[in-house]
Amino acid sequence: MFKVRGRKPAGLLVLVLILSTLLAACGGGTSGSATGENTNNGSGQQSEGNTTGNTELSGTIEIDGSSTVHPMTEAIAEEFGAVHKDVRVPIGTGGTGAGFKRFATGETVITNASRPIKDSEAEDAKANGVEFLEVLVAYDGLSVVVNPANDFVDKLTVDELKKIYEPNSTVKTWADVREGWPAEEIKIYSPGTDHGTFDYFTEAINGEAQVSRNDSQITFSADTNAVVQGVAGDKASIGYFGFSFYEENQDKLKLVPIDNGTATVSPSTETIKDNSYSPLSRPLFIYVSKKEMERPEVSAFLDFYLDNAGSLAGEVGFVPLQDEQYEEEKAKLAQ
Numbered sequence: 001m002f003k004v005r006g007r008k009p010a011g012l013l014v015l016v017l018i019l020s021t022l023l024a025a026c027g028g029g030t031s032g033s034a035t036g037e038n039t040n041n042g043s044g045q046q047s048e049g050n051t052t053g054n055t056e057l058s059g060t061i062e063i064d065g066s067s068t069v070h071p072m073t074e075a076i077a078e079e080f081g082a083v084h085k086d087v088r089v090p091i092g093t094g095g096t097g098a099g100f101k102r103f104a105t106g107e108t109v110i111t112n113a114s115r116p117i118k119d120s121e122a123e124d125a126k127a128n129g130v131e132f133l134e135v136l137v138a139y140d141g142l143s144v145v146v147n148p149a150n151d152f153v154d155k156l157t158v159d160e161l162k163k164i165y166e167p168n169s170t171v172k173t174w175a176d177v178r179e180g181w182p183a184e185e186i187k188i189y190s191p192g193t194d195h196g197t198f199d200y201f202t203e204a205i206n207g208e209a210q211v212s213r214n215d216s217q218i219t220f221s222a223d224t225n226a227v228v229q230g231v232a233g234d235k236a237s238i239g240y241f242g243f244s245f246y247e248e249n250q251d252k253l254k255l256v257p258i259d260n261g262t263a264t265v266s267p268s269t270e271t272i273k274d275n276s277y278s279p280l281s282r283p284l285f286i287y288v289s290k291k292e293m294e295r296p297e298v299s300a301f302l303d304f305y306l307d308n309a310g311s312l313a314g315e316v317g318f319v320p321l322q323d324e325q326y327e328e329e330k331a332k333l334a335q
Contacts, residue, residue: 135306140200140318145231156256186237189221243272309321
């Protein structure tokens with residue numbers, strides 16, 4: 001209801017009353033659940049309509065799993081929280097395997113995964129009555145780089161990368177990596193041990209996540225930009241990080257093609273998507289409980305995730321899917 005303070009011209013007062021009447025007529029008899037608008041339930045809180053409207057949601061969406069996928073899900077959760085402030089989305093980084101264990105017992109709503117679920121893990125979930133959907137959210141690829149002044153590294157094999165980064169490595173100079181290369185002391189840079197990229201690289205190259213050399217020749221950094229700066233500022237250096245960081249800094253880095261035993265491939269949007277940049281590219285997933293999807297806040301979060309994954313994937317070092325692929329994943333959830 002409009003409140004008219006002081007004296008107003010008669011014509012204006014009539015107009016105000018007409019508008020008030022029209023607005024009341026338009027608002028009467030409508031249902032928030034039918035239109036996506038919010039309605040007041042008498043307690044001062046709004047009851048929600050559909051999840052695409054400006055609704056009041058609440059609750060907790062427990063997530064765990066891959067530390068590699070964590071930055072993307074965390075970015076999505078932060079953006080979602082700005083819209084739905086009463087929904088809590090705690091996200092653990094226990095790792096893909098540990099995440100599937102919790103997910104299979106119903107402890108979590110969603111689990112991040114840097115690999116597809118194993119048959120044994122799916123059987124555990126089934127035994128506990130947990131039905132789920134697999135949702136593809138992005139592609140991941142790591143770039144191995146050296147300093148632009150390095151004129152001898154034309155490529156590296158997977159075995160040579162392992163020689164450099166494996167535990168108890170005896171590599172001290174580039175000559176130790178390949179015969180004929182200069183005996184220059186190699187300076188090694190790596191993302192920090194709590195970084196998902198570190199988990200991914202060590203598992204792909206050394207055969208086990210979190211397993212790496214740890215001596216005076218390697219520098220770990222939680223800030224990927226510090227790895228970029230380290231390689232860019234040292235002629236004898238080598239480092240690795242997400243593909244997007246190379247794209248942003250390619251003017252001061254030299255990309256190293258990787259010989260995987262079948263082909264020598266450089267990372268690119270195309271080779272990461274088709275997995276020919278192996279073993280340093282892979283699809284990334286989230287898995288969601290079908291039962292939990294019945295909760296409106298979970299359904300809204302999943303829609304929000306797929307609506308925004310394409311724009312946020314690159315910000316956290318991943319290659320986004322095509323728009324139509326995200327639509328296919330949304331259709332899968334809708335079914």
